Amino acid sequence: MSNLELAKKIVEVIGGKVNIVKATNCMTRLRVTVKDLGLIKEDELKNIDGVLGVVKNGNYIQIVLGPGKAKKITDICIDELGVPRDSGVTEDWKENKSAIKGAQKESKFKRIIATIANIFIPLIPAIIAAGIFNGLASLISTLQGQGTLSTVGFWNVTQLLFSLIGGGFLGYFAIYTGINSAKQFGATEGLGGMIGAMSISANIVALSQTFGLYNEEIPLNSILTTGKGGIIGVIMGVYLLAKIEKAIHKRMPDVLDLILTPLLTLLITAILFVFIIMPVAGFISDGLVSALSVIINSSNPVVSIISGYVLAALFLPMVLLGLHHGLIPIYAVQLEAMGGVSLFPVLAMAGAGQVGAAIAIYLIAKKVHNDRLKKVIVGALPAGFLGVGEPLIYGVTLPMFKPFITAGLGAGFGGAYVMLTHVLANSWGPSGLVAIPIMQPQSMLNFFFGLCISYIAGFIITYFVIKEEDVKNV
Template sequence: IPAIIGAGLLNGIAGYFQNVYTAEGIKDMPMWITFFQTLGSGLFAYFAIFVGINSANEFGATPALGGVIGAITISANINIFSKALGLYNADVPLNSILIPGKGGIIGVIIGVAILAWVEKQLRKVIPDFLDTILTPMISLLIVGTLTIFAIMPFAGVLSDLIIKVFSFFIMSEGPMAIIGGFILAASFLPLLMVGLHHGLIPFYMVQLTQFGSISLFPILCMAGGGQIGGAAAIYLKAKNNEKLRDIIRSAMPVAILGIGEPMLYGVTLPLGKPFITASIAGGLGGAFLAATKVQTIAFGPAGITAIPLVIPGKIAYYAIGLGISYIAGFTITYFFGVPKDINE
């Protein structure tokens, strides 16, 4: 959590000013923005490795091998295998069945769970004096093969299916567009949780190319507002849980700047119910933005950081949408989403 908060805060600060410069038509960013992004992007660029290590600790696998499984999923060589198997989409690479990072961290978790089982089975038959040599090699060979050629393509098909559902709601008009705005925003935190949100970038680009603005991005920004409101409710309820309140205090500035991972992994997701209530609250904000047709001229970090990107005349509606997400997140979580043992 400290690493996510530290990196997220640096990314959030850099992202806000990047959005300001983008809104002003400035393409050459100051060096300090690149520097902040360099410091803050390392964790998120190699997040799969951290997930692999932590998953190994949970499942009982060797932590370093879990990290290797995570690293395999983001290897650039994945594209070579994808092209050889005909799974690569040259026109829209992000729509490929198999590319680095496809399927998000869910594939890493599944792979490491299998790794733990394989290691245990191998140690039953491999002599102790050969364990250090053979067990890691055979484990990586088996699980690495499954990860690349089975788990990642499966996760890729799953993510593409989700994207197709999203595309239906994105293109909807009238009352269905409002319902779509709710569903899109309410679904964003689950996608962020498993790293599938990157698959939405092609939709941003398509909308920007065809219409000169993006409606999907501001709608999805509302999901973070639901988390912020929900975290505020938890903070008030958890009066005797100082550890949790410390995490919320640290993650809140980052979340306001549009980096939702610290709040997601540190607060709402571990507690369960707040994750659901925050998603519902974000959906309400998304429905409002869909109804008022809020659009942005580009995409980047969310939350208040995205305000400079909102098209003229719609900034007030965007702010109201955030307010709806904040208030709904607080109210729904306060009455229905706070676990009874929150102070234990």
């Protein structure tokens, strides 16, 4: 089936173009918001050749297609089939009512997670690229310090260039977050970016000193300082910005709207953001880091092993529900407060457990001559090694269920090792072999060992738990 045929079939079974409010994609999924869930032929959708799985959250449908293909199918849906990229305002009140009722079926928690996902999903390619460039720059710098590489000429230019590329994104992450938050909350995107820029401005320190909120001895312990509250504060600030902007728009005469609305919106928001939201968000962020430190950064090896095992073993169900995007603010908080992310490398072991389990199933499938399952595994394994787990989850382990559990149990051993050895990453992204460059230089080898442990443990547990009849009848 060609990509065009697949796209047409998907649109058909979810109720046609008229049933789609908007469509977008992440790395492995076509994400569609529909008006009427009753028009979706879910069983038929799941059985389409090329669809690896379907996740529903209210009127928000995620169709798992795999890396690369998800973007191609989304582009075809939008560019060739006329599916709307952004939700528009329909004049049919019945359609509006249907869409609203569908959204109401979601829990508030899931709506929050969906919003967070929509803020950060468009940034994932940049996060990955920036992390890799920063990781390589850090590695070159370490080798230069050891005298292995020259500090002048080619390697010096390469290190500076890689740092420039990586820092060009991560250094201004708050601004990108502000822009995307404004898209989600219905504020002017440029104003959202300005809120993010305010949070990292040096003038914050001057204001903090003026009002006695700055700790000269330990700047990071200040009530107010540059970056206080991180992206949590930026998201809260842009949410407030959206409320204020909409309220002023309603009351402002048309002739003055273009000039006075952004002026007043920014003035009011800036005062509340700097003196209330940033300190409060900073308190939340500091508390979160302290709480995580008890578990994640414990000096007690027993605590490290247990917490690492449990976190890695339970991560796959979060991916299944699409809740893993809610962890991105925690990653960002860790990066800002600790200079590295320790939670991501632990959770990354979950994908490696999937790979080990899939290899075990492949060998069993070979014994029982299940050629269809072998073909699915061969197609999904390369993505699994590269840290994209959805094809293996929805194409192999979840339909069989038992391997979904054994993969998590195997991943836990890798998570325990990574936690015990205090592996730190420069950013976050895919969780497989391609994540090695985004680890800090001293952590790269231990991260690789963690992956190998998860591969082996996932393989062993799955191979001895799954019976031939389980694989033969899939």
